[in-house]
Amino acid sequence: MATISDVARAAGVSPATVSRVFNGGRVTAERAQRVREAADTLGFSPNRVARSLRTQRASVIGLLIPDIANPFFTALARGVEDAAQRTNLSVVLCNTDEDVDKERRYLDVALAEHMAGLVVAAASRRRTDLSAAAQRGMPVVAVDRRPRAAEVDAVMVDNQHGAEDATAHLIERGYRRIACVTGPAGASTSEDRLAGYRAALRDADVPDDWIRAHTRHADFRVEGGYTAMKELLALDVPPDAVFVANNLMTVGALRALREAGIAPPGFGILSFGDVPWASLVHPSLSTVHLPAYDLGEAAATLLQERIAGSAKPLQTVVLRTSLEPRKSTAGPG
Amino acid sequence: MATISDVARAAGVSPATVSRVFNGGRVTAERAQRVREAADTLGFSPNRVARSLRTQRASVIGLLIPDIANPFFTALARGVEDAAQRTNLSVVLCNTDEDVDKERRYLDVALAEHMAGLVVAAASRRRTDLSAAAQRGMPVVAVDRRPRAAEVDAVMVDNQHGAEDATAHLIERGYRRIACVTGPAGASTSEDRLAGYRAALRDADVPDDWIRAHTRHADFRVEGGYTAMKELLALDVPPDAVFVANNLMTVGALRALREAGIAPPGFGILSFGDVPWASLVHPSLSTVHLPAYDLGEAAATLLQERIAGSAKPLQTVVLRTSLEPRKSTAGPG
DNA sequence: ACTCGGGCTGAAATCGATTTCTCACCCGGC
DNA sequence: GCCGGGTGAGAAATCGATTTCAGCCCGAGT
Known part of the structure; x- marks a missing residue:
């Protein structure tokens, strides 16, 4: 060499x-x-190593995501990667597995490696701690999920608004007993989406205690969605529609429904986040489309500005979701 | 700091x-x-940068894969990541997009970054050039796809054997006119799988020109599978079953079949590689299960041995696939 | 009592690039 | 003919760790 x-x-x-x-x-x-x-x-x-040592700045950024098997995050990763490549940055992808300890280990590596910056989809709202990086002056952009009390830039989707719109859509279609499967109580995404769902139902004069009785918290994974859906179907008066707060749980919910012999359009299903191959499989599924790629791209672009030294005040970018109604127009009847 | x-x-x-x-x-x-x-x-x-400079060896390995949106490669990536973490290596994930130029750029970065080693699922069998890395003494392990004439360790699946077994399974089920949708002519995976398919048909005394007339090359993506399947269905005497050489093309083929109003078990579908959520959607799909995670893990483990200085002769590890027949037992009739 | 050896230490060299500091040189103006 | 200003280039310092080298100390062996 x-x-x-x-x-x-x-x-x-x-x-x-x-x-x-x-x-x-x-x-x-x-x-x-x-x-x-x-x-x-x-x-x-x-030799980039020598250069990094001397200039005190690497040409690598870290991307921390909770689940690489989730198509939402792979699309996000591509957005980050494409944006990064434009300024010759490489991306280290770290899969935290929704595990705060694993996440912290990766954060330590990022610091020791003196990476140029970080894009983080936090594993936990309460327990993810980004202060160490911020303290050391490493630029950080939160994406999709905002850790509580973190002084960082953020790029998010309008979870609450999207969820409210989507739920309202179900109501318009004529569904009346709309249940909800949301994520862990800690996560900002699950709370915001739940809030949107609630707002739409309240707006339709559904009483609070009915809502509470028909809400389930799960873990954002396939199994959690399956279990929660089974619980809901076992109620004395089961729901006639469900709002599911992420794509993987929707897959689980669909399995539970199939096992119970229930299918659209008699039963309304609304997924927050695109279900892979859903159009092939379930044209009768409505989804809230999330701009995952753009989320990643925006986050990486923002990060690059910070790396270049921008001292603008902290900003939060919110991208709009869009509703993709199911193809068939029939209602529940 | x-x-x-x-x-x-x-x-x-x-x-x-x-x-x-x-x-x-x-x-x-x-x-x-x-x-x-x-x-x-x-x-x-x-400071890992300083350490790398002094020791002349980084604590980062590169993983080059052609398509991060493909669940096969994300599973593989997790295998690599888990194995790497055991020895405190971080993984830089590079998505080459099946593009040889992009791949070469990433290879250059890996060299300049003095990464400890590379796991590569090559974008092209003929045009991917790993010699620069090998020459500079950077350990490289090929995974899933073996670039022609590369002097590197490799971890593969038994494509030909798996494809032959699977095709034979379709024959046993009673299908007679079994078509094939395989990948690009250049790729080792598509050639080997095609060879396995051919061997099984020949073994059942299907003439070579029939086979040739019912084979299509596509691009390993959803759209390619869709187009190829439509072509096959438009033949004067359409097939009654199809062997599809990867998971994404199967999704495309399924769409073409659905549009044509054709479904199992009247039509046999065999996918080489797990189709995401297939069990939920199409219980009547047979798949050749690929040990993607283990592939990644084995490759990373092998790489680590080389990084540690092992001078064993080059080795090729072949992992077995396993056939997962569809649930229903009915044949085509 | 003297030497030999082994285990700890710290000073200094080293990795390969960037960057400051210094100097030589050239040009034009007075 | 002399002097300032500007430019280009090399010597050397620097980044932060590892590693070699040489020295020191202490205990054991004769």
Whole structure:
């Protein structure tokens, strides 16, 4: 592996000059030419480790996501990656598995590795601690989930508004007993989506205690959705529709429904977040489409501004969701 | 950010001693204790960039995969990640998008970044060039796909054997006109799977020209599977079953079948590779299960041996696939 | 009592790039 | 002919850890 000194020797100049050629210093054209030729024949590319050490800034950003198997997060990751690549940053993807300990270990690595910045979809609202990074001056952007009390930029979707719209859509379609499967009590996303659901039902004069009796908290995973849905179906007067707060739980809920021999349009299903291959499988599913890719792209762009030194006040970007109603127009009747 | 010298000063020792405490050198218990306390109160963790520069080896490995949206590769990635974490390596995930240029750019980054090693699911069999890395002494393990003429370790599935078994299974079920949708002509995976399919049909005395007429090459993506399936269905005598060489193309094929009003068990569908949520959706789909997670884990483990300096001769690990027949037992009739 | 050896230590070199500091040189103006 | 200003280039310091090297101390062996 050729070093800068090898190139310098081959070109008959000092290492400083070689560095200047590649970093836009002032060098006479003739010398610059010699350096470039030498670099080419030696196949030189600067050692990024040494550069990072000297400049105190890496060309790597970290992306912490809770579940790489979830298509929502893979789409988000692609958005981050594409944005990062535009400024020659590489992305280290860290899968925290919704596990706060694992997440903290990755945060430590990011600090020790002196990464240029972090995009974080937090594993927990209460327990994720981003202060260490912020303290050390490492730029951080929260995405999708906002850890409580974190002084960072954030890019979110309008969870509450989207959930309210979507639930209202179910009501318009004629469903009356709309249950809800939401995520863990701690997460900002599950709370906001629940709040939107509640708002829509209240607006339709559904009493609070009915709502409470028909709400289940699960874990944002397939199994949790399955169990919660079974519970709801076992009620004395089962619901005639359900609002499910994320894509994976919808898959579980669908399984529970199939086992119970229940299907749309007699039963309304609304998923917050795109269910993979849903259009193929269940054209009768309504979904709230989440701009996952754009979320990632926006977060990475924001992060790059901070890395470049922007001192603007902290900002929160909120992207709109969009409702994709099911194809069939029939209601529950 | 506390440095090793800060800790040394606080503990009243030299930086060398601090380093020895953390890297298993011989230090008296009493001093080691003082160092550890100082490190704790200062919140010291060694700067990995500096360490990498000095030791000439990073604690990061690269994972190059062609499509992060494909659940097969996300499962593989998790396997790599879990294995890597056991030895405190972090994983940089690079999504090459089946694009050889993008892949080459990532390879350059990996070299400049002096990563400890690479796990590569190559974008192309012919055009992916791993020699630069090998030449510079960077350990590389090919996974799932083997680039032609690359002198590297590899972890693969037994594509041909799995495909042959699976096709034979369709024949046993009573299907007679079994078509095939495979991947791009260049890829090792699509060629091997096609070869397995062919072997099974030949074994059942199906003439070669029939086979050739009922084989389509597509691009391993949903759209390609859809188009190929439509072509096959438009034949004068359409097939009564299809062997599809990867999971995403199966999704496309299923859509084409649904649009044509065709469904199992009248039509046999065999997917090479698990289709996400298939069990929920299409219990009547047979799949060849691929051990994606284990593939990643094995590759990362092998890579770590090489990083640790193992000089064993190059090896190729082949993992077995397993056939998961559809639930219903009825045949085509 | 003297030497030899083994275990700890700290000073200093090292990794490879960037960046400051210094100096030589050239040009135009007085 | 002399002097300032500006420019280009090299020597050397620097980033923060690891590692070599040399020295020191202490105990054991003769």
